[in-house]
Amino acid sequence: MTGLQRPGWKMGRLFQALSSQTDTEGAVSAKTDAAVVRLIDSPRRAPATPVEQRLISTLRETGSVSFATLVNAVSADLYAEELRSGAGALDIGLFGSRLFNGDVIRELKAGDGILWEIGELK
Numbered sequence: 001m002t003g004l005q006r007p008g009w010k011m012g013r014l015f016q017a018l019s020s021q022t023d024t025e026g027a028v029s030a031k032t033d034a035a036v037v038r039l040i041d042s043p044r045r046a047p048a049t050p051v052e053q054r055l056i057s058t059l060r061e062t063g064s065v066s067f068a069t070l071v072n073a074v075s076a077d078l079y080a081e082e083l084r085s086g087a088g089a090l091d092i093g094l095f096g097s098r099l100f101n102g103d104v105i106r107e108l109k110a111g112d113g114i115l116w117e118i119g120e121l122k
Contacts (some may be wrong), residue, residue, distance in 0.1 A: 034120050035067035037108065043115045051107040051117060054078065059116060067118060071108070075100040 039059045047053045048098045054074050059065065062073075079097035 005013060014093070022036050035107050035118050036120070037067055037116050037118050038064040038118050041112070045114060047111075049107065051078070051103055052111055055104070055111070056115065057105060067108070069105045071101055073102045078104070 075097040
């Protein structure tokens with residue numbers, strides 16, 4: 001049996017990937033602790049993805065909000081939606097809403113200067 005065929009190999013790779021994702025998020029968190037996100041008055045385009053739509057909706061409700069708070073709120077919404085749509089507790093329940101943090105962070109960075117602005121807290 002090769003290393004690729006060994007039982008549990010895929011699960012180990014999953015945990016390794018999630019571990020490295022957490023390390024990356026920690027580095028991003030350090031840089032964004034002082035960041036605030038706010039909607040642009042005249043966005044250059046409409047939100048194109050469900051995550052962008054959720055970010056816009058949350059920003060409309062809250063106004064300017066810290067980067068970390070926004071990531072946590074939208075990740076929690078996405079997690080709850082996945083649970084409601086049938087994702088089993090064993091599928092994503094082990095990881096919680098942080099499973100979506102990377103996606104939300106990527107979308108926030110991609111929409112910076114287009115849909116919203118990410119700036120430093122003043």
